[in-house]
Amino acid sequence: RAYRMQYRNALHVFHLEFQAKADPLMAYRMNAYHAELLLEYLRPVISMVIYLFKSDVVEPFLREMSGEEELLTFRFRVVPLWTMDGRQFVEEHALSMYTLLPTMKNVDARMLQQAIDEMIQYYGDDEQKLARRVFWLQLFLRRSTMITPDDKKKVLERLDVFDQLLEEDEFVQKQRALGREEGLAEGLAIGATKIARQTLVNVVQIRFPSLENLARQKAELTQRAEDLSALTNAIVAAADEASRRSILSSSPAA
Numbered sequence: 001r002a003y004r005m006q007y008r009n010a011l012h013v014f015h016l017e018f019q020a021k022a023d024p025l026m027a028y029r030m031n032a033y034h035a036e037l038l039l040e041y042l043r044p045v046i047s048m049v050i051y052l053f054k055s056d057v058v059e060p061f062l063r064e065m066s067g068e069e070e071l072l073t074f075r076f077r078v079v080p081l082w083t084m085d086g087r088q089f090v091e092e093h094a095l096s097m098y099t100l101l102p103t104m105k106n107v108d109a110r111m112l113q114q115a116i117d118e119m120i121q122y123y124g125d126d127e128q129k130l131a132r133r134v135f136w137l138q139l140f141l142r143r144s145t146m147i148t149p150d151d152k153k154k155v156l157e158r159l160d161v162f163d164q165l166l167e168e169d170e171f172v173q174k175q176r177a178l179g180r181e182e183g184l185a186e187g188l189a190i191g192a193t194k195i196a197r198q199t200l201v202n203v204v205q206i207r208f209p210s211l212e213n214l215a216r217q218k219a220e221l222t223q224r225a226e227d228l229s230a231l232t233n234a235i236v237a238a239a240d241e242a243s244r245r246s247i248l249s250s251s252p253a254a
Contacts, residue, residue, distance in 0.1 A: 002037055007046065013037050015047045020143075022056040031062050031074045047076035052103050053143060054082050082146055090115060095122055099136040102144040109151035112141070113158055134162045196228035203232055204248075208241065214248040 001016045015037055017030065030047050037045045051057055057080055064072035086104035089097040090111055098115040101107050116137070123130035138159050141152060167173070197219040204215035215235075222228050231247065238244045 004041075004043075005046075007044075011043055013041050013043050013045045015045055017047070017049045018052060019049050019055075020052050022058070024058065026058040027060070027062040027074070027076070030060075030076045031072075034074065034076070049076065049078045051078065051080045051082075052100075052140065054080075054145060086111065093118065095119060099133050100140060102137065102141040102147055105146060107146060108148070109154040112137075112147075112151075112155045116155075116158060131162065134159060193223065193225045193228065196225040196232075197222070200228050200232045200235070204235060208235070208244055210241070211244055211248060214245065218248045 003014045003016070005012055005014045007014070015030075015033055017033070019026065023029070026049065030049065034045050034047045049058075049060070057078055060076045060078045062072070062074040063070060081100060081103040082105060084104045086101045086107035089101065089104075095118060098119055101112060101115055116134075119130060119133055119137075123133065138156070141147065141155060141159075144152070147155075200219050201212070201215050205212045208215075218231065219228065222231065234247050235244050238247060
Protein backbone atom coordinates (compact mmCIF):
# COMPACT_ATOMS: atom_id res chain seq x y z
CA ARG A 1 0.00 0.00 0.00
CA ALA A 2 1.10 3.56 -0.65
CA TYR A 3 -0.61 6.62 0.80
CA ARG A 4 -0.21 10.37 0.54
CA MET A 5 0.19 11.85 4.02
CA GLN A 6 1.13 15.04 5.80
CA TYR A 7 4.31 14.48 7.82
CA ARG A 8 6.80 16.94 9.30
CA ASN A 9 4.82 19.81 7.77
CA ALA A 10 5.21 18.43 4.25
CA LEU A 11 3.45 16.07 1.89
CA HIS A 12 5.02 12.58 1.91
CA VAL A 13 4.32 9.15 0.44
CA PHE A 14 3.89 6.42 3.05
CA HIS A 15 4.73 2.96 1.69
CA LEU A 16 3.47 0.07 3.82
CA GLU A 17 4.56 -3.50 3.09
CA PHE A 18 3.12 -6.52 4.94
CA GLN A 19 5.47 -9.49 5.29
CA ALA A 20 4.40 -12.95 6.48
CA LYS A 21 7.87 -14.53 6.61
CA ALA A 22 11.55 -13.70 6.49
CA ASP A 23 13.04 -12.58 3.18
CA PRO A 24 16.84 -12.13 2.99
CA LEU A 25 16.34 -9.75 0.04
CA MET A 26 13.85 -7.54 1.89
CA ALA A 27 16.13 -4.49 1.97
CA TYR A 28 16.74 -4.73 -1.79
CA ARG A 29 13.02 -5.06 -2.50
CA MET A 30 12.15 -2.11 -0.28
CA ASN A 31 14.79 0.00 -1.97
CA ALA A 32 13.31 -0.83 -5.39
CA TYR A 33 9.77 0.07 -4.25
CA HIS A 34 11.06 3.25 -2.61
CA ALA A 35 12.84 4.40 -5.77
CA GLU A 36 9.78 3.69 -7.92
CA LEU A 37 7.48 5.72 -5.64
CA LEU A 38 10.00 8.55 -5.39
CA LEU A 39 10.27 8.76 -9.17
CA GLU A 40 6.49 8.65 -9.65
CA TYR A 41 5.48 11.21 -7.01
CA LEU A 42 8.67 13.27 -6.48
CA ARG A 43 7.94 13.42 -2.75
CA PRO A 44 9.81 12.06 0.28
CA VAL A 45 8.94 8.38 0.81
CA ILE A 46 8.60 6.79 4.24
CA SER A 47 8.97 3.00 3.85
CA MET A 48 7.83 0.52 6.49
CA VAL A 49 7.63 -3.28 6.72
CA ILE A 50 5.00 -4.82 9.01
CA TYR A 51 6.06 -8.34 10.02
CA LEU A 52 2.89 -10.32 10.75
CA PHE A 53 4.29 -13.48 12.31
CA LYS A 54 7.42 -14.37 14.27
CA SER A 55 10.37 -14.61 11.91
CA ASP A 56 13.84 -13.23 11.34
CA VAL A 57 13.72 -9.48 10.81
CA VAL A 58 16.08 -8.15 8.18
CA GLU A 59 18.21 -5.18 9.20
CA PRO A 60 16.28 -2.12 7.90
CA PHE A 61 19.31 -0.73 6.19
CA LEU A 62 20.98 -1.11 2.81
CA ARG A 63 24.40 0.20 1.81
CA GLU A 64 25.73 -0.20 -1.71
CA MET A 65 29.50 0.00 -1.96
CA SER A 66 31.97 0.12 -4.83
CA GLY A 67 35.26 -0.62 -3.14
CA GLU A 68 35.68 2.20 -0.63
CA GLU A 69 33.08 4.40 -2.32
CA GLU A 70 29.55 4.46 -0.90
CA LEU A 71 27.09 4.57 -3.81
CA LEU A 72 23.81 4.35 -1.90
CA THR A 73 22.46 4.35 1.64
CA PHE A 74 18.81 3.43 2.24
CA ARG A 75 16.90 3.06 5.50
CA PHE A 76 13.38 1.88 6.19
CA ARG A 77 11.28 1.11 9.26
CA VAL A 78 10.19 -2.28 10.59
CA VAL A 79 7.35 -3.21 12.95
CA PRO A 80 7.32 -6.81 14.27
CA LEU A 81 3.70 -7.14 15.40
CA TRP A 82 4.48 -9.87 17.94
CA THR A 83 6.36 -7.27 19.99
CA MET A 84 3.33 -4.96 20.20
CA ASP A 85 0.81 -5.07 23.03
CA GLY A 86 -2.66 -5.67 21.61
CA ARG A 87 -4.31 -4.35 24.77
CA GLN A 88 -3.50 -0.74 23.91
CA PHE A 89 -5.47 -0.92 20.64
CA VAL A 90 -8.55 -2.38 22.35
CA GLU A 91 -8.34 0.17 25.15
CA GLU A 92 -8.19 2.94 22.54
CA HIS A 93 -10.92 1.25 20.43
CA ALA A 94 -8.65 1.44 17.38
CA LEU A 95 -10.90 -0.63 15.10
CA SER A 96 -8.55 -0.31 12.12
CA MET A 97 -6.05 -2.50 14.04
CA TYR A 98 -8.50 -5.16 15.23
CA THR A 99 -7.88 -7.60 12.37
CA LEU A 100 -4.20 -7.68 13.37
CA LEU A 101 -4.80 -8.37 17.07
CA PRO A 102 -4.15 -12.15 16.82
CA THR A 103 -0.56 -11.41 15.76
CA MET A 104 0.21 -9.36 18.91
CA LYS A 105 1.13 -10.20 22.49
CA ASN A 106 -1.17 -10.11 25.55
CA VAL A 107 -4.25 -10.95 23.48
CA ASP A 108 -6.74 -13.61 24.60
CA ALA A 109 -10.20 -14.90 23.68
CA ARG A 110 -12.02 -12.35 25.83
CA MET A 111 -10.23 -9.46 24.16
CA LEU A 112 -10.80 -10.81 20.65
CA GLN A 113 -14.48 -11.39 21.36
CA GLN A 114 -14.76 -7.80 22.57
CA ALA A 115 -13.09 -6.67 19.34
CA ILE A 116 -15.58 -8.73 17.30
CA ASP A 117 -18.51 -7.17 19.19
CA GLU A 118 -17.19 -3.68 18.48
CA MET A 119 -16.69 -4.46 14.80
CA ILE A 120 -20.26 -5.78 14.55
CA GLN A 121 -21.56 -2.62 16.18
CA TYR A 122 -19.44 -0.31 14.04
CA TYR A 123 -19.79 -2.06 10.66
CA GLY A 124 -23.20 -3.63 11.26
CA ASP A 125 -24.88 -1.61 8.51
CA ASP A 126 -22.15 -2.42 5.99
CA GLU A 127 -22.02 -6.20 5.61
CA GLN A 128 -19.32 -6.01 2.95
CA LYS A 129 -16.83 -4.20 5.21
CA LEU A 130 -17.70 -6.44 8.14
CA ALA A 131 -17.22 -9.61 6.06
CA ARG A 132 -13.78 -8.51 4.88
CA ARG A 133 -12.59 -7.60 8.35
CA VAL A 134 -13.85 -10.89 9.74
CA PHE A 135 -12.05 -12.70 6.91
CA TRP A 136 -8.67 -11.11 7.75
CA LEU A 137 -9.17 -11.58 11.49
CA GLN A 138 -9.95 -15.25 10.93
CA LEU A 139 -6.95 -15.70 8.61
CA PHE A 140 -4.47 -14.13 11.03
CA LEU A 141 -5.98 -15.99 13.97
CA ARG A 142 -5.52 -19.38 12.28
CA ARG A 143 -1.86 -18.65 11.50
CA SER A 144 -0.98 -16.95 14.77
CA THR A 145 1.23 -18.56 17.39
CA MET A 146 0.51 -15.79 19.89
CA ILE A 147 -2.89 -17.17 20.97
CA THR A 148 -3.30 -20.31 23.08
CA PRO A 149 -5.03 -23.24 21.33
CA ASP A 150 -8.01 -23.04 23.71
CA ASP A 151 -8.51 -19.32 23.13
CA LYS A 152 -8.07 -19.77 19.39
CA LYS A 153 -10.76 -22.48 19.37
CA LYS A 154 -13.20 -20.26 21.30
CA VAL A 155 -12.79 -17.34 18.93
CA LEU A 156 -12.97 -19.46 15.77
CA GLU A 157 -16.23 -20.96 17.05
CA ARG A 158 -17.52 -17.43 17.54
CA LEU A 159 -16.52 -16.54 13.98
CA ASP A 160 -18.41 -19.53 12.58
CA VAL A 161 -21.62 -17.47 12.70
CA PHE A 162 -20.21 -15.32 9.88
CA ASP A 163 -19.84 -18.21 7.42
CA GLN A 164 -22.88 -17.19 5.38
CA LEU A 165 -21.74 -13.58 5.28
CA LEU A 166 -18.30 -14.64 4.06
CA GLU A 167 -19.75 -16.98 1.43
CA GLU A 168 -21.75 -14.11 -0.06
CA ASP A 169 -18.86 -11.65 -0.30
CA GLU A 170 -17.14 -11.66 -3.71
CA PHE A 171 -13.84 -10.24 -2.41
CA VAL A 172 -13.57 -12.90 0.30
CA GLN A 173 -14.23 -15.68 -2.18
CA LYS A 174 -11.56 -14.33 -4.53
CA GLN A 175 -9.05 -14.17 -1.68
CA ARG A 176 -9.84 -17.73 -0.63
CA ALA A 177 -9.47 -18.95 -4.22
CA LEU A 178 -6.18 -17.06 -4.55
CA GLY A 179 -4.95 -18.57 -1.31
CA ARG A 180 -5.75 -22.08 -2.52
CA GLU A 181 -3.97 -21.44 -5.83
CA GLU A 182 -0.91 -19.93 -4.15
CA GLY A 183 -0.80 -22.76 -1.63
CA LEU A 184 -0.90 -25.35 -4.41
CA ALA A 185 1.76 -23.54 -6.43
CA GLU A 186 3.99 -23.16 -3.39
CA GLY A 187 3.56 -26.82 -2.51
CA LEU A 188 4.46 -27.90 -6.02
CA ALA A 189 7.52 -25.63 -6.06
CA ILE A 190 8.74 -26.96 -2.71
CA GLY A 191 8.24 -30.54 -3.89
CA ALA A 192 10.13 -29.92 -7.12
CA THR A 193 13.01 -28.30 -5.24
CA LYS A 194 13.30 -31.24 -2.83
CA ILE A 195 13.43 -33.69 -5.72
CA ALA A 196 16.02 -31.61 -7.59
CA ARG A 197 18.19 -31.34 -4.46
CA GLN A 198 18.13 -35.08 -3.92
CA THR A 199 18.88 -35.70 -7.60
CA LEU A 200 21.98 -33.51 -7.44
CA VAL A 201 23.24 -35.27 -4.31
CA ASN A 202 22.50 -38.73 -5.71
CA VAL A 203 24.34 -38.06 -8.98
CA VAL A 204 27.42 -36.73 -7.19
CA GLN A 205 27.29 -39.50 -4.57
CA ILE A 206 27.31 -42.21 -7.25
CA ARG A 207 29.64 -40.70 -9.85
CA PHE A 208 31.87 -38.30 -7.88
CA PRO A 209 31.78 -39.48 -4.24
CA SER A 210 34.69 -37.30 -3.11
CA LEU A 211 32.46 -34.24 -3.75
CA GLU A 212 29.39 -35.50 -1.88
CA ASN A 213 29.66 -33.16 1.14
CA LEU A 214 30.22 -30.18 -1.11
CA ALA A 215 27.19 -31.18 -3.20
CA ARG A 216 24.97 -31.43 -0.11
CA GLN A 217 26.01 -27.95 1.01
CA LYS A 218 25.41 -26.53 -2.46
CA ALA A 219 22.01 -28.22 -2.69
CA GLU A 220 20.84 -26.70 0.60
CA LEU A 221 21.91 -23.22 -0.47
CA THR A 222 20.18 -23.38 -3.86
CA GLN A 223 16.49 -22.48 -3.71
CA ARG A 224 15.06 -23.10 -7.18
CA ALA A 225 14.49 -26.45 -8.86
CA GLU A 226 15.62 -25.13 -12.27
CA ASP A 227 18.93 -23.93 -10.81
CA LEU A 228 19.50 -27.30 -9.16
CA SER A 229 18.83 -29.09 -12.43
CA ALA A 230 21.26 -26.82 -14.24
CA LEU A 231 23.88 -27.56 -11.58
CA THR A 232 23.41 -31.31 -11.99
CA ASN A 233 23.83 -31.03 -15.76
CA ALA A 234 26.92 -28.85 -15.38
CA ILE A 235 28.51 -31.30 -12.93
CA VAL A 236 27.96 -34.22 -15.30
CA ALA A 237 29.29 -32.28 -18.29
CA ALA A 238 32.39 -30.91 -16.47
CA ALA A 239 35.72 -32.13 -17.82
CA ASP A 240 37.47 -32.90 -14.53
CA GLU A 241 37.17 -32.87 -10.75
CA ALA A 242 38.66 -29.40 -10.46
CA SER A 243 35.91 -28.02 -12.68
CA ARG A 244 33.22 -29.84 -10.72
CA ARG A 245 34.63 -28.59 -7.43
CA SER A 246 34.66 -25.05 -8.81
CA ILE A 247 31.00 -25.31 -9.84
CA LEU A 248 29.96 -26.61 -6.41
CA SER A 249 31.99 -23.94 -4.64
CA SER A 250 30.55 -21.02 -6.59
CA SER A 251 28.06 -18.58 -5.05
CA PRO A 252 24.49 -20.01 -4.81
CA ALA A 253 22.00 -19.10 -7.51
CA ALA A 254 19.68 -16.22 -6.64
